[in-house]
Amino acid sequence: MTPLADEITTLTHNTGFSGVVSVDRAGTTEFAGAYGLAHRGLGVPNTVDTRFMIASGTKGFTALTVMGLVADGGLTLDTTARSVLGKDLPLVDDTVTVEHLLGHRSGIGEFYPDQAPITDYNMPGRPQDLLHTEQYLPILDGHPQVFEPGSRFEYSNSGYVLLGLIAERVSGIPFHDLVVERVCAPAGMPDTAFHRLDTPESRMALGYLEIDGEWRTNVYHLPIRGAGDGGIFTTVADFARFWxxxxxxxxxxxxxxxxxxxxxxxxxEEKMAYGLGFWLRGSSVLLEGYDPGVSFRSVHTPETGLTYTVISNTADGAWPITRRLAEVLD
Incomplete structure (x- = not known):
């Protein structure tokens, strides 16, 4: 075992980590390890090919789907949301553009309370009703504009749900299928897709969070199927191919x-910068996500070909590992 592998294994043991860690460099896997359980009740262990949700890591896929439509001429960065929405979501400012939404500079009202405790049931409405992108319209509605579009950065889940809706309406293809067609297939990511949270399939990890001293799944905390802001499932091997x-x-x-x-x-405040769908830190590009029962970060440095990815099926599991990998590898 290499010193890095030994340190990662020790850290995962000391923190009770549940998930998968991988380190790749220029197409060669230097380390890959799986820890903890994908299904606690049945005692099913995580493996390196287990499929995990990645929460807001999905936003990079949404951004690429939209930018693919831009590259093809179906949209422009200056296309307004209003030109696609029509009379839907009347509180969205008429000047909000695709570029504003991609860069979290739209100022539209937020449907999801990011500051609430992660163990609370924060989803508005009924999670089981959120299966298709158009079904998100009622929970996006009724939130006033927060600031003038383009005037500043403010992270927005609503903005990325709206981007998924725009992509679906413009292309005429259901958003979940469009992401697979536009991103996952050309990137060679066979295990990356939106799955129903209430229908666990093979090699899918259940997400867990500790409530009142008991481990419970996140099925009541998240939409039954994700949207443009989050909810896709993937593997570390797929992410090694993605970058x-x-x-x-x-x-x-x-x-x-x-x-x-x-x-x-x-x-x-994040000690980072933001592009269009991606976090930027020094010479590295990041995707990350945090939800009830989900924590994820994947970091890629183009100059060296280094990629490290940590995915956990608990809300806080990934962070001690990613912090140490950043110290060692960055």
Missing amino acids: PALFDGAIVPKDTVANMIRVHSEVP
């Missing part, structure tokens, strides 16, 4: 990638 495919231009053209990973907003 090279992205930078090779297999998903969208290379000049589009360059625009997406250019700094569009400084976010000092």
Whole structure:
């Protein structure tokens, strides 16, 4: 066992980590390990090919889907949300554009209370009613505009749900299928897709959170099927393929990638910057996500080909591992 592998294994043991860790460099896997349980009741262990939800890591896939439509001429960055919404969501400012939404600079009202405790049941409405993208319209409605579009950065789940709706309406293809067609297939990611949370399939980890001293699944905490803001399932192997495919231009053209990973907003409170769908830290590009029963971060450095990915089926499991990997590898 290498020193890095030994340290990761010790850290996962000390923190009770449940999930998968992988480190790849230029197409070679330097470390991959699985820990904990995918199903606590049945004692099913996580494996390196277990499929996990990645919460807001999905936003990068949504952004690439939208930018693929832009590259093809179906949309422009200046397309207004209103031109696609018609009379729907009347509180969204008429000047909000696709670019505002991609960069979290739209100022539209937020449907999901990010500051609430992770163990609370925070989803508005009934999670079981949120299966198709159009079904999100009622929970997106009724939230007033917060600030003038383009005037500042404010992270927005609503904005990315709206991007998924725009992509679906413009393309005429259901959003979940469109992401697979536009991103997962060209990137060679066979295990990445939106699945129903109430229908566990093979190699799917259940998400867990501790409530009143008991481990409970997150089935009542999240939509039954994700949308543009989160909810896709993936594996670490798929993410090892994702980053090279992205930078090779297999998903969208290379000049589009360059625009997406250019700094569009400084976010000092996160000690990072934001592009269009991706977090930026120094020379590295990141996707990350946090939800009840989900924590995820994947970091890629194009210059060196280094990728490290940590996915956990608990809300806090990934963070001690990602912090240490950042110290060692970045």
